[in-house]
């Protein structure tokens with residue numbers, strides 16, 4: 095998330111994320127799942143700008159107004175219906191209302207959100223927008239919350255919001271909200287493909303619960319090995335340690351996932367897998383030209399939108 099200008103209206107770029115490792119350890123009593131995951135922010139951004147609105151003259155708090163534009167072709171849900179660019183339960187509105195309730199602030203906000211991160215694709219766009227809104231409002235409303243306080247509040251909005259507040263690669267545990275930051279890792283060159291069919295995170299976790307249980311194994315080994323190869327610059331060896339426990343479940347929900355996997359498998363990616371709970375799919379490449387070449391080939395397959403990107407430091 096990068097601040098662009100120092101005026102009353104501020105703009106930040108809210109990145110997408112990818113899980114290089116996603117292990118589901120157990121189902122919890124609250125319906126969530128205990129995770130261990132290695133996440134990286136990537137240079138595919140929504141833009142969010144926020145301007146504070148003073149309290150109304152009659153003493154009521156200022157309004158919270160969010161204007162959303164979708165800057166990509168719409169996705170379809172599993173029933174073939176088009177997804178709107180934002181729902182009524184927009185996470186940005188929920189985040190700002192929560193921050194205002196907790197702080198007692200009377201200001202409102204006028205927010206402009208340009209969506210480039212595909213919806214319902216496992217790329218964390220909604221959570222990233224919520225994190226960006228919290229950071230902007232914290233500043234615009236003069237609240238002075240520190241990172242830990244903002245993260246605790248963000249966790250009430252979504253499991254990935256604290257990760258996006260931390261703004262670098264991280265190992266995330268619990269339901270995703272316990273963040274161990276890993277700054278300074280070298281950028282990875284990545285190709286993302288979003289098939290036309292979107293998937294709901296909730297549905298994918300449910301489908302995971304319906305699959306015969308497999309022992310979640312060697313998570314710590316995998317994490318350690320992947321981080322070692324990454325830190326040593328052995329990008330070509332990283333693929334053997336990547337994994338996503340939700341991929342099997344997502345594959346039962348949409349035939350697109352297997353088609354896309356097969357297309358990636360025919361190319362010489364370092365490693366490739368489902369992005370989070372899907373439906374997007376990504377591959378890690380050796381360097382920028384390698385990524386460029388594979389993205390060009392994938393575009394000719396017409397399986398969906400192809401993004402050429404890299405991870406943020």
Ligand code: C5P
Nearest residue numbers: 125126127129252253269270295296299
């Ligand atoms: O936390 P968030 O609202 O992003 O989660 C969306 C949905 O994903 C949850 O309602 C839940 O069904 C599922 N989820 C889960 N375990 C997690 C994170 C998310 O089951 N650790």
